[in-house]
Amino acid sequence: MLSFFKKNPTKKLNKLYEAKLEQAMQAQRKGDIKSYAMITAEAEKIKDKITALEK
Numbered sequence: 937m938l939s940f941f942k943k944n945p946t947k948k949l950n951k952l953y954e955a956k957l958e959q960a961m962q963a964q965r966k967g968d969i970k971s972y973a974m975i976t977a978e979a980e981k982i983k984d985k986i987t988a989l990e991k
Contacts, residue, residue, distance in 0.1 A: 953982045
């Protein structure tokens with residue numbers, strides 16, 4: 937009945953995913969490839985969680 941009060945967990949994860957991609961891009965532009973790889977790996981884990989929740 938009051939399902940519109942429930943938060944959408946994928947919306948929060950999508951914002952976090954986009955933020956991680958932005959961080960990775962900034963690290964890559966600075967030439968810090970090691971940080972870029974680590975942040976990208978974190979972003980991929982978040983993306984996996986998103987796809988699991990959507991199923």
